[in-house]
Amino acid sequence: MILKVDIHTHILPEKMPNWAEKFGYGGFVRLDHHKPCCAKMMVDEKFFREVEDNCWSAETRMKECDHHHVNVQVLSTVPVMFSYWAKPNDCLALSQFLNDHIADIVQKYPRRFIGLGTIPMQAPELAVKELERCKKIGLKGVQIGSHVINDWNLGSPALFPIYEAAQELQMAVFVHPWEMMGQEHMPRYWLPWLVGMPAETARAICSMMFGGVFEKLPKLKVAFAHGGGSFPATIGRIEHGFKCRPDLVAIHNDVNPKEYLGKFYVDSLVHDASMLDYIVNLLGANRVALGSDYPFPLGESEPGKLIEEMPYTYKIKEQLLHGTALEWLGMKKENFI
Numbered sequence: 245m246i247l248k249v250d251i252h253t254h255i256l257p258e259k260m261p262n263w264a265e266k267f268g269y270g271g272f273v274r275l276d277h278h279k280p281c282c283a284k285m286m287v288d289e290k291f292f293r294e295v296e297d298n299c300w301s302a303e304t305r306m307k308e309c310d311h312h313h314v315n316v317q318v319l320s321t322v323p324v325m326f327s328y329w330a331k332p333n334d335c336l337a338l339s340q341f342l343n344d345h346i347a348d349i350v351q352k353y354p355r356r357f358i359g360l361g362t363i364p365m366q367a368p369e370l371a372v373k374e375l376e377r378c379k380k381i382g383l384k385g386v387q388i389g390s391h392v393i394n395d396w397n398l399g400s401p402a403l404f405p406i407y408e409a410a411q412e413l414q415m416a417v418f419v420h421p422w423e424m425m426g427q428e429h430m431p432r433y434w435l436p437w438l439v440g441m442p443a444e445t446a447r448a449i450c451s452m453m454f455g456g457v458f459e460k461l462p463k464l465k466v467a468f469a470h471g472g473g474s475f476p477a478t479i480g481r482i483e484h485g486f487k488c489r490p491d492l493v494a495i496h497n498d499v500n501p502k503e504y505l506g507k508f509y510v511d512s513l514v515h516d517a518s519m520l521d522y523i524v525n526l527l528g529a530n531r532v533a534l535g536s537d538y539p540f541p542l543g544e545s546e547p548g549k550l551i552e553e554m555p556y557t558y559k560i561k562e563q564l565l566h567g568t569a570l571e572w573l574g575m576k577k578e579n580f581i
Contacts, residue, residue, distance in 0.1 A: 246562050247577060248548050249316040249358075249569040250309075251418065252469055252511045252535030256285075256322055257345040258300040264288065267334045273324055285324070292324060298539040302349045305539075306356055314547050316580050317538065318569070319346050320360040320387035323422035328393040332367035339363055339374055347381040355580050358573060359383040360418055365392045368402055372409045384573045385416030385465075390444040391451075393423065398448050399455015399496070407457055411464040416573050419448050420469045437542060445473025449508070450482060456497040458504050465572050467509035469535065476523050479505070509572050511535025512551055512564060513544060520550055529560045533568040 256275070263272035273292065276284040281297040298304045299322075309317060321342045327335045339362045346359040361378035363371040363386050375386060391397050398419070410417055424440025425447065445468050452458060452466065468475075475482075483502050486493045506528050513535045514520050524532050534551060537543030544550065551564045570577060 245313060246558075247316075247566040247580060248314045248534060249318065249566040249580070250314050250536050250538065250547050251318045251467065251533045251569045251572070252513060252543075253305075253317045253319055253538040254299070254322045254540065255305075255319045255346065255349070256295070256300050256325070257342065258297075260341070263334075263338060267331070271329065272327065272338070273322075285322075287324070296539070302353060302357070306353070308539075309356070312547050314536075316356060316358060316566075318358045318360060318384075318418075318573070319349065320418060320420070321346070321362050323387075323389060323420045326362060326365070326389045326422055328364070328366045328389060330364075330366075332364050332370055335364035335366065336370050336374060340377070343374070343378055343381065343383065347378075347383055350382055358575070360385045360387045360416070362387055363406070365389065365396075365403065365406065366394055368405045371406050375406065375409050375413065375415060379413050379415055383415075384575065385418060386410070387418040387420055389422040390419055390448040391423070397451035397455070399451035399453075399457060401455075404457070404460075407461050407464055411461045414465075414574050417464065417466045418469070419445070419466060421445050421448070421473065442470060442473035445470055446475040446478060449473075449475045450501070452508075453501050453504050454493060454495075454497055458507050459497055459499055462507070465509070465574075467511065467533065467572055469511055469513065469537075471512065471514035471519065471523050471532075472510040472527075476510075476519075476526055479526070506531055509533060509568060513537055515544070515550070517550065517554060520554065524556075524560075524564070529556075529563045530568055530571065532564055533572060534565050 264270045270288040274286050276286050284294050285292040343361040350357045350359040361383045363374045365371055421441040421444030424436040424444050427436035427440050486501055509531050512532055534548050536547035
């Protein structure tokens, strides 16, 4: 049986403070435990999502992981918790609470879980300090949103101190879509999740490429959720735009975007065998890692099944199921067997 490391899973603390009461204004998530082993995620009085105890119980997660033969989960918060819109010190306090919770689980079950923190991206100085603290408490990286709420895309010069610190500290970065562009114009059919999320990830990749992040910080290890979103399918268009309108596209970085293929990581969550094969060929098996989006319904219900059913060699399946993940995180297989 091949070791499985799932880089894309989300977790919440079972009990959280009433942030709105604590900070004096609304917009924060709270949990309404309205029945056993189940809770409603509420933003003030607005229902966001119902979650079960596998969203907070490490023990429930391990039972389900054992059923699907997943050896290790990389834990990160639910993106709605990023709260980049909040006052910086309030976002820092919330981030510290979430990060301490994940660190406690990792410390308790070090062979089953790896932790990623969250940081107040809207305040880079505070974000760097919390990034440093994440390292000290045993987390292996941070999860960040696909943009920052005050109109900063991920290529913004204001964010470079965060990336520089992550590179120096050897902390991995996982980029997850959130606050999807145009969602107010597509209220039906779950389109923000089906269309907006892939577009957000493409936005993030292009912003980091054209903003010079990968060029200036070649040792920074960045992974993107959902197989890179719509980026892999549009790289031809992106390169063509770079060539035909460099006056618009190449204003901060004049390197062809295709030069960065293989310079960043993506997870395997594409739900389609031909698309998985495409991103493996496009980026390399050493840049694609198992990711399931556990425990949410848009995720892979049987983590790793798509990879296992592909006509790949045993060596490539090893790479996809754990090799790439461990390289991205700077960890060794021996830590988990």
